[in-house]
Amino acid sequence: MTPPSTPRAAPAPDAASAPPLLDLTRLTRRYGSLTAVDDVGLRLPPGARHAVIGPNGAGKTTLLNLIAGTDRPDHGTIALDGTDITRTATARRSRLGIARSFQQPSVISELSVLDNVVLAGWPHHPKRRGAWRRPSRHRLHAESARGHLETVGLADLAHRPASTLSHGQRRMLDLAAALAGNPRLLLLDEPAAGLTDGDIGRLLGILGGLPDSVAIILVEHHVEVVAELATDVTVLAAGRVLVTAPTREALAHPDVRDAYHDPGTTTRSVSSERPTPEATEARG
Structure with a gap:
C-alpha cells in the first residue's frame, strides 16, 4: 500500500456552519422483529469526508440503502440541501446528486x-x-x-x-x-473489499483527489482506509449510533473497542468475519 498522505483538513469554520448537505433525523428501519437502523441522526456539510463503521450486522449497508432510496425508513426523515427526500424515488435522488457503489461491483x-x-x-x-x-x-x-x-x-x-x-x-x-x-454525495459500500495493497493505494489516491464539491460517506472495514480518508466517523452497533466524532477520537473511543470485542481484530480490518447473507440483507 502507498505511504499515508497528508490528512485532509477539516472543513473551514464557515463551511462547518453552512446548512447541511445531508440531514438524517431519527431514521429507523425494521424488518419484522429486527431493528436494523434505530433512531439514527447524522448531519453532513457539503464536501464532507465521513465514514460509517461498526461490527457486522450493525446497520451500515441498510443506512446507505435508506439514503440512496433503495429502501424506505419506517420512521424519520432524510433531507438533501434542506429538501425532504424521504419518499423520493431512487432515480430522482440520483438525478439530485446522490450516487453509490456496492459491496459487489455493479458492472455490466x-x-x-x-x-x-x-x-x-x-x-x-x-x-x-x-x-x-x-x-x-x-x-x-x-x-x-x-x-x-x-x-x-x-x-x-x-x-x-x-x-x-x-x-x-x-x-x-x-x-x-x-x-x-x-454527484454531490457519493455513497461507498466497502470499496476496498478484496483489493490488494496496491489497489487500495490507488483507491485512496482517487478518492483523495475528488473535489470538495463531492461529499463522501464511506462504509469500510479497513481501518487504515477510514483513517486516511475520513475526517469524521460514525460508529454503529446493533443499528444505533455509538459515537460520532473526529476520526482519531472515534477510533480510540472505549465504547467502540468494546463493540467489536474481538481480540483478533487488526489494524487492517475492523472485523475480519464476513456477514452471513441473512445478516447482510437485514442490516449490512
Missing part, C-alpha cells in the same frame, strides 16, 4: 468498459432523450465518460469487454460509473 459484463460509464451517466445528461447507443448520443456522452475512466486509471482499457477486468479493475469501473452522474 456484456458491455465495454467505456459503455458501462456512458450508460451510467446517460440519465444525468440534459440531452438524454433517445437511445443511448445511437451514434450521435453515444458520442455526446463518450467524452465525459473517458474523463472518468482517466480518473480511475482505466482509460487504456476503454474498449475492452468489462468481463475481462480483474476484481480491482471492476471496482474502479464501478467507481467511474458512480462518478459519471457528477
Whole structure:
C-alpha cells in the first residue's frame, strides 16, 4: 500500500456552519422483529469526508440503502440541501446528486468498459432523450465518460469487454460509473473489499483527489482506509449510533473497542468475519 498522505483538513469554520448537505433525523428501519437502523441522526456539510463503521450486522449497508432510496425508513426523515427526500424515488435522488457503489461491483459484463460509464451517466445528461447507443448520443456522452475512466486509471482499457477486468479493475469501473452522474454525495459500500495493497493505494489516491464539491460517506472495514480518508466517523452497533466524532477520537473511543470485542481484530480490518447473507440483507 502507498505511504499515508497528508490528512485532509477539516472543513473551514464557515463551511462547518453552512446548512447541511445531508440531514438524517431519527431514521429507523425494521424488518419484522429486527431493528436494523434505530433512531439514527447524522448531519453532513457539503464536501464532507465521513465514514460509517461498526461490527457486522450493525446497520451500515441498510443506512446507505435508506439514503440512496433503495429502501424506505419506517420512521424519520432524510433531507438533501434542506429538501425532504424521504419518499423520493431512487432515480430522482440520483438525478439530485446522490450516487453509490456496492459491496459487489455493479458492472455490466456484456458491455465495454467505456459503455458501462456512458450508460451510467446517460440519465444525468440534459440531452438524454433517445437511445443511448445511437451514434450521435453515444458520442455526446463518450467524452465525459473517458474523463472518468482517466480518473480511475482505466482509460487504456476503454474498449475492452468489462468481463475481462480483474476484481480491482471492476471496482474502479464501478467507481467511474458512480462518478459519471457528477454527484454531490457519493455513497461507498466497502470499496476496498478484496483489493490488494496496491489497489487500495490507488483507491485512496482517487478518492483523495475528488473535489470538495463531492461529499463522501464511506462504509469500510479497513481501518487504515477510514483513517486516511475520513475526517469524521460514525460508529454503529446493533443499528444505533455509538459515537460520532473526529476520526482519531472515534477510533480510540472505549465504547467502540468494546463493540467489536474481538481480540483478533487488526489494524487492517475492523472485523475480519464476513456477514452471513441473512445478516447482510437485514442490516449490512
